Amino acid sequence: MATLHIKGVSKQFGSLIANDNISLSVSGGEVVALLGENGAGKTTLMNILFGHYVPDGGSIEIDGKELPHGSTDAAIKAGVGMVHQHFTLAENMTVLDNIMLGTESLYSLTSKVSTARKKLIALAAQYDLEIHPDAIVGKLSVGERQRVEILKVLYRGAKILILDEPTAVLTPDQTSQLFDNLRHMVATGMSVIFISHKLHEIMAISDRVAILRHGKMVGEVVTKDTDKNRLAELMVGHKVTRPKAGKVKSGGPVIQMKNLYLDDILKDINLTVSEKQIVAIAGVAGNGQRELADVLSGTRQWSSGELLIDDQLISTADPREFLAKGFGRIPEDRHHTGTIGEMSVWENLVSENLRQPPLWKFGRIIDFKACRQRAAELVKQFDIRCKSMEVQTRLLSGGNMQKLILARTLSASPKFILASQPVRGLDEGAIAFVHEQLLDARQAGAGILLISEDLDEIFAVADKVAVMYHGQLTEPVEVRKTSISQIGSMMGGDLDAVA
Amino acid sequence: MDWLELFISAGFWAATLRIAAPLIFGTIGELICERAGVLNLGIEGIMTMGAMVGWMWVFQGGSLWGAIMFAAFIGAMFGLLHAVFAVHLGLSQHVSGIGITMLASSLSYFVFRMFLPNSTTPPKITAFQPLEIPYLSKLPFLGEALFSHTAMTYLALAIIPVAIYMLYRTPVGRAVRMAGENPVALEAQGIDVLHIRTGAVMVGSALMAVGGAYLTISAFDAFFFGMINGRGWICVALVIFASWKPGRALFGALLFAGLDAFQVRAQQLAGGIIPYQFFLMLPYILSIAAMVVMSKRMIYPKALLVPFRRGDRI
Numbered sequence: 001m002a003t004l005h006i007k008g009v010s011k012q013f014g015s016l017i018a019n020d021n022i023s024l025s026v027s028g029g030e031v032v033a034l035l036g037e038n039g040a041g042k043t044t045l046m047n048i049l050f051g052h053y054v055p056d057g058g059s060i061e062i063d064g065k066e067l068p069h070g071s072t073d074a075a076i077k078a079g080v081g082m083v084h085q086h087f088t089l090a091e092n093m094t095v096l097d098n099i100m101l102g103t104e105s106l107y108s109l110t111s112k113v114s115t116a117r118k119k120l121i122a123l124a125a126q127y128d129l130e131i132h133p134d135a136i137v138g139k140l141s142v143g144e145r146q147r148v149e150i151l152k153v154l155y156r157g158a159k160i161l162i163l164d165e166p167t168a169v170l171t172p173d174q175t176s177q178l179f180d181n182l183r184h185m186v187a188t189g190m191s192v193i194f195i196s197h198k199l200h201e202i203m204a205i206s207d208r209v210a211i212l213r214h215g216k217m218v219g220e221v222v223t224k225d226t227d228k229n230r231l232a233e234l235m236v237g238h239k240v241t242r243p244k245a246g247k248v249k250s251g252g253p254v255i256q257m258k259n260l261y262l263d264d265i266l267k268d269i270n271l272t273v274s275e276k277q278i279v280a281i282a283g284v285a286g287n288g289q290r291e292l293a294d295v296l297s298g299t300r301q302w303s304s305g306e307l308l309i310d311d312q313l314i315s316t317a318d319p320r321e322f323l324a325k326g327f328g329r330i331p332e333d334r335h336h337t338g339t340i341g342e343m344s345v346w347e348n349l350v351s352e353n354l355r356q357p358p359l360w361k362f363g364r365i366i367d368f369k370a371c372r373q374r375a376a377e378l379v380k381q382f383d384i385r386c387k388s389m390e391v392q393t394r395l396l397s398g399g400n401m402q403k404l405i406l407a408r409t410l411s412a413s414p415k416f417i418l419a420s421q422p423v424r425g426l427d428e429g430a431i432a433f434v435h436e437q438l439l440d441a442r443q444a445g446a447g448i449l450l451i452s453e454d455l456d457e458i459f460a461v462a463d464k465v466a467v468m469y470h471g472q473l474t475e476p477v478e479v480r481k482t483s484i485s486q487i488g489s490m491m492g493g494d495l496d497a498v499a
Numbered sequence: 500m501d502w503l504e505l506f507i508s509a510g511f512w513a514a515t516l517r518i519a520a521p522l523i524f525g526t527i528g529e530l531i532c533e534r535a536g537v538l539n540l541g542i543e544g545i546m547t548m549g550a551m552v553g554w555m556w557v558f559q560g561g562s563l564w565g566a567i568m569f570a571a572f573i574g575a576m577f578g579l580l581h582a583v584f585a586v587h588l589g590l591s592q593h594v595s596g597i598g599i600t601m602l603a604s605s606l607s608y609f610v611f612r613m614f615l616p617n618s619t620t621p622p623k624i625t626a627f628q629p630l631e632i633p634y635l636s637k638l639p640f641l642g643e644a645l646f647s648h649t650a651m652t653y654l655a656l657a658i659i660p661v662a663i664y665m666l667y668r669t670p671v672g673r674a675v676r677m678a679g680e681n682p683v684a685l686e687a688q689g690i691d692v693l694h695i696r697t698g699a700v701m702v703g704s705a706l707m708a709v710g711g712a713y714l715t716i717s718a719f720d721a722f723f724f725g726m727i728n729g730r731g732w733i734c735v736a737l738v739i740f741a742s743w744k745p746g747r748a749l750f751g752a753l754l755f756a757g758l759d760a761f762q763v764r765a766q767q768l769a770g771g772i773i774p775y776q777f778f779l780m781l782p783y784i785l786s787i788a789a790m791v792v793m794s795k796r797m798i799y800p801k802a803l804l805v806p807f808r809r810g811d812r813i
Binding site for chain 1: 668669670671673674676677680681683684685686687688689690695798801
């Protein structure tokens with residue numbers, strides 16, 4: 001049993017106040033959820049607790065003893081364990097190597113591998129976290145890697161476990177397995193701090209919820225006395241309504257894929273997206289969605305099979321050709337493939353349409369004035385908030401960067417839009433904006449393929465949904481004829497779950 | 500002597516081992532740096548420095564083993580300099596490394612001239628002498644090929660298993676490998692990434708300098724200009740060829756050295772029909788070809804060249 005008191009912690013990054021005088025107490029045997037939108041300061045607070053960051057003010061006490069600032073070593077010794085949002089594992093080392101790291105003196109000339117292996121196996125059995133100690137981490141599934149992370153923390157004797165967005169990469173089944181494990185740990189007296197912005201998970205696992213907004217603690221509630229809507233309001237600060245997909249009659253096919261293969265990654269993909277239709281592809285990351293997105297962006301050549309737009313056969317992957325034929329794309333990684341961070345906002349805004357007049361003069365020359373003018377219109381129309389169009393795009397917030405990409409894509413009036421994880425990491429307001437834009441584009445006649453891991457998103461905007469698993473794609477079904485739980489179990493590999 | 504005889508002559512194999520020894524020191528040194536995530540292009544200059552200070556130590560009356568220690572110490576100091584720029588300040592590892600090479604090479608020549616302003620022929624020292632290992636050196640063929648080398652050549656062969664043990668069997672080796680794979684993970688386990696990287700670069704640089712010293716106190720007995728002659732760059736390539744594994748580094752060094760020993764003898768055999776420059780080129784051409792083949796299955800340290808800054812937003 002350990003009690004943790006965070007007292008008046010503040011942290012500033014440049015002009016951004018990430019944590020403003022935050023206090024929080026956690027005692028043994030309880031799960032406290034830390035709720036807030038992206039950028040609310042949850043991860044910063046936990047990184048301070050774990051010693052990654054040095055706070056500007058405030059103090060942290062564990063069992064009455066003050067924790068020195070900025071020392072992960074001290075935090076670990078005091079019993080704090082953190083499972084990071086992005087796994088901190090070395091992929092080409094074994095599970096045991098990863099777990100033993102830092103447990104022995106660096107000056108020791110031997111490493112007690114067999115003792116450690118025994119201890120790990122015992123620990124895994126105790127908490128029901130099955131793992132093979134000598135497996136290479138790179139070969140493990142995401143769920144298994146998370147188990148390694150948790151075991152790593154338990155191995156160090158953690159009493160306070162911090163989980164930063166632990167379910168972001170898990171299937172619904174893996175999530176409930178994780179929750180079972182957490183309940184098991186809490187029953188033995190451990191405390192868990194669970195960071196999330198997924199309300200249904202917080203309702204399911206936590207005893208208490210602390211809500212952060214813009215770096216401030218805005219409320220603390222007992223989970224059983226509240227509900228999802230109340231929490232959402234506290235998190236966002238006002239009522240948010242996500243747009244609802246109305247019914248639109250779809251037209252003829254825009255994109256058709258027939259028996260499409262890509263090496264041994266994509267297997268026999270058959271999919272049609274029609275005009276005025278949003279087809280969603282659900283699935284856990286790493287099942288071939290990214291490769292499918294690459295194929296549909298024209299950046300990767302498929303091995304065999306047919307790809308047609310408007311009944312016109314396309315044979316080679318050529319991004320520029322794809323754009324000219326009416327493809328639009330919202331890439332998954334908006335920082336690296338969606339925008340060029342070092343270039344200005346206006347350059348990014350016109351980058352896909354440079355070859356058309358009036359941006360393109362005398363056949364070969366870019367008309368900068370026309371480009372800036374076009375960009376200025378788009379900035380206004382899509383409400384992209386930036387100091388000026390000349391600032392580097394990497395300085396934009398995630399939401400504004402996504403607006404930029406939307407503006408660029410939608411202004412070309414594409415016939416087909418590929419939207420990969422378009423709302424990942426965005427806050428509620430931005431999510432609503434992106435969905436509205438996609439629904440408007442559908443209304444205007446575009447066929448849209450939405451790749452998402454978020455079933456709530458899929459069920460809110462899509463007309464049809466298909467599941468991708470190990471490179472195979474199921475037959476799309478009407479969203480209203482299926483359910484979240486059905487799609488969820490299909491994502492876990494139970495492809496026959498469809499009724 | 501015909502072509503077949505060349506390969507079965509003990510002299511050829513003995514030469515291979517002699518040529519390989521400095522490459523082994525350099526390659527293992529570079530490998531340790533890179534395993535910790537730091538490219539060390541200072542290697543060429545650090546080897547030159549090691550060659551000079553090792554020789555100078557003996558020339559000034561010091562012992563041969565003392566020369567190795569001194570070269571290692573000076574190498575470690577240049578490693579520390581590289582670590583300050585590339586690890587602590589997080590600057591470009593390429594730029595810092597090239598800078599160290601230019602500084603260390605020039606400084607070596609400068610110091611050499613300071614001590615010996617007037618000499619035209621490089622003065623000589625008494626270098627390591629071949630050890631005739633009792634009984635074994637009397638064996639036919641193997642005796643000359645393997646068991647009649649200097650102590651420093653055996654030292655080169657000995658550091659391979661030591662490096663393997665240290666990297667794969669000790670806590671600090673695990674930490675070094677993690678520093679090159681995922682420094683955040685190291686930090687998350689309470690180990691200071693900068694310390695680990697600095698230490699690795701210093702140890703690696705010490706080995707490089709010892710490799711340089713091998714040339715002046717074991718292979719030859721004098722220091723002269725342009726002595727390292729690109730051996731440092733060969734080591735950088737050998738690390739990649741070895742896919743960052745010490746055992747394979749030994750294989751790579753022997754392969755390259757064998758080609759080099761071969762080309763010297765092939766020049767004589769060809770007897771002027773083929774220009775000798777062609778043979779000089781051979782080891783490099785074949786190294787490039789071997790690298791092209793090997794690099795397809797290469798597994799490189801994920802955090803190589805990536806600076807780590809504490810407290811950065813993760």
